[in-house]
Structures are given as structure tokens and as C-alpha cells.
Amino acid sequence: MDTKKKILEVALTLFSEKGYGNVYVGQIAEGVGIKAPSLYKHYKSKQAIFDAILEEMRNRYDKEAAHLNITGNDFFVDSKVYNNISEDELVKMGIGLFSFFLHDEYECKFRKMLTIEQFSDKELAELFSRQYFNEPIKYQTGLLQLLIMQGNMKNEDANVMALQFFAPIYLLMTVCDREPQREAEALQMLEKHIRQFSRMYKE
């Protein structure tokens, strides 16, 4: 019973490291601790395993999007939190965001797999953009709009501010995805970025 889940887990790990086309069912089986033919007791093909992973991604996304989370939309909950937020708090929040993106095991594998497969499937491309552009930008924009309305930030285009806040976080994350040893360096830059952002835009 557990095997069925374990297969998805192992497969996602492998797909996120090498990409679908470079992973063999034998490797998945080995990771699970069974032989390749036994996989077929659980999924009817390699493609079906991939599809199940995607399906799981969509479910998870829908579930989490409904709740509060990084890409969520709870402007109102958060607005209280960020009302009169200090620079240090902003730093803590940015680093939290970054660290979650970078270290959450599922998030991380999911992102790497999408990175690899994004050009081969339109749906994956859209999923990627939604998760790492549309939603974060939408969310941050809402937040910044509130901060502006509350007089905490200069009255500039909140959408552009969101882009300027988020893009460096994203870029540093991609660096760490491919060169994990650069995390310390990235964190340093990240902190400087947020402090400078805060200083420049604070009213």
C-alpha cells in the first residue's frame, strides 16, 4: 500500500535530478526496493507514474492555494502582520520565503522537475509560471498595496515593486538549486537586497 506512494516519491526524486527521459523504470524500482516488473502492479506504465506525479502536484496546489501559504492570497490576514512592519521583520520574512522555497523537499523536487520539463509541455509551462511568477507577484502586489495605503511605503506601482522584491529572491534561489554550496553567499545578498529595498521604498 505504502509502495504505491513510495514509487511516486522515488520517481519524483529521480525525475527532478535527471528528467523523465533519462530515468529508467529499473532505477525507480531499485529506489523503492523492488524489481522493475513489480512496478506494473501499481502503475500501468512509466508515463502513468509521471502522470500520477502531476496529478498529485495539482491536488496539492489546489489544496494549498485555498489555504494560506507563500503563493496564497490572504492579503487580509497578512496585512495585520505586516502593518508597520520593521525592516528586520521584512528580512526575516524574505529569508523565510527563500528558505522554504529552497529546502522544502517536495517544493524543491517539484520545481526542479518543472524546470527540466517545462519546454516539453504547455501545461507544465503554465504550472511553472503560475507557481513561480503569477502567484507570488500577485500576492506580493496585494501586500505592498496595503502597505502603501497604510502610508508605510512610497506610492509607487505596487506591481513593479513586487517584481523588484521577488525577482532577486527567485534568481538567488535558482543559483542555489544548481549550486547548493552557494547558499551562504545567496543569503547574504538576499538580506542586503531586502534591507536596501526596504530603505528605498519606505516612506
Added chain:
Amino acid sequence: MDTKKKILEVALTLFSEKGYGNVYVGQIAEGVGIKAPSLYKHYKSKQAIFDAILEEMRNRYDKEAAHLNITGNDFFVDSKVYNNISEDELVKMGIGLFSFFLHDEYECKFRKMLTIEQFSDKELAELFSRQYFNEPIKYQTGLLQLLIMQGNMKNEDANVMALQFFAPIYLLMTVCDREPQREAEALQMLEKHIRQFSRMYKE
């Protein structure tokens, strides 16, 4: 003679769309207009084709890095250009940078292929980081330092400013790489970003 080059060209195109593991030598041959076995008159294996592409990338990089170009280091040439640069000029430059990255055929395929293969090879990871992080940031940092020294920009950390200038360009580019129909939207945001950046940091 020409065939040998054409093979690399076709292979790079295919690798950048599907990734090495999902491309078959027959497809490469078809693109070139010959049959698969004829490929072996030019390269001893599929892997050798991939390696030749990498080799070409390195050569090109070394050649271009020596000269002036996007990721180059000619602070001094450019400093004259940017001395007392207007906001409009900055916009034109940013959009030029973005458009080059996005539309230059070789640049574009190269980037997509690296995007797909970056996690499977340390060398590729480093190449990617160098090309799309280290070098642009280093270059922009130098430029901004000059602008600061010349009193055109506020005296903030130039390295962070470079990150804040470049990261949105990069992020928007990745969006267009996977969803080319969003280019107009991206260009709009890009222009707003640069104008706002310019306004915030200008002395």
C-alpha cells in the same frame, strides 16, 4: 563539411526543446536531411555530438567574453556611454539586453538546453550560473559603481543594485522562454521596472 556544423545546429535545437534524453539520433539526422547512420561519419556517437556542442559553447563564451558584449567587462567603454545617461536611454538599454537574450537564436537555444541539463552535470551548472548570474551581475555592478562615483546615482551597495536591476529582467525572460505569447506583457513590466528603478536610485 557543412554537414558537420549543421548536425550541431540541429542537435542543439532539438536538445533545447526536449533535452538530450528525449532526442533520438534519427530526429537529428532527419533535421539535417540525411539518414541516421550517416551521422556516424561525422561524430562517433550521440554523446560526442552533445560534447561537441558544449565545446562550441565554451569556445564561443571565451571569444565573446574577451570582447565587449552583454556579459563582458568593458566598464570603461561603457562608462562613457552611460555617463549622464537619461531614463529613456536606460530603458532602451534594458530592453535591448532583454531582447537580445530572448531572441538571439543561439543564445536562446543555449540557455534552454542548459536549463534542461543543468542538474545533471556540475560543469553545466557552473556554466549556467556564470552566464546568467555571475557575469551579468559583475558587469552591472561595475557600471553602477561608475554611475555612483560620477554622482548620477545614490550611494548604495552597487552589487545589490545590480541584483535588483538584473533579476527582474532575468525573471521576465524565463517567463517568455516558456510562454512566448507573454512577451508584450513582459516588455511593459520591464519598462516600468527600469523607470521605477531609475527614479528610485537616481541622485
Added chain:
DNA sequence: CCTCTTAGCTAATTAAAATTAGCCTTATTA
């Protein structure tokens, strides 16, 4: 305790792709 299902295995089988063999034409050149 019998039987049926589940989930594993080994040993095929199939399918697909990479690569090799070996032939043919053209073009160069000694």
C-alpha cells in the same frame, strides 16, 4: 482451513534506438 487477492519475483518478450557493416557515388589528386 480453503480460497482469493495482492504484490512480489524470474524469465521472457517486445520495442525502440543506437551503432556497425558494407556497399555505392562522387570528387580529388597523384
Added chain:
DNA sequence: TAATAAGGCTAATTTTAATTAGCTAAGAGG
């Protein structure tokens, strides 16, 4: 002008990976 090399082809061959067949042990439930 004969020899040779380059570069193409078709027809194998090899390799590799996915999938199927069919056996078996374990355990659930009547």
C-alpha cells in the same frame, strides 16, 4: 586515369529499456 577518401545509403546487429507472462508466498476473510 586509377587510387583513394568522403560522405551518403540500406540492411543488419546490438543494446537497452519497457513491458508482459506466469509462478509463488503471504495474508485476509469466510
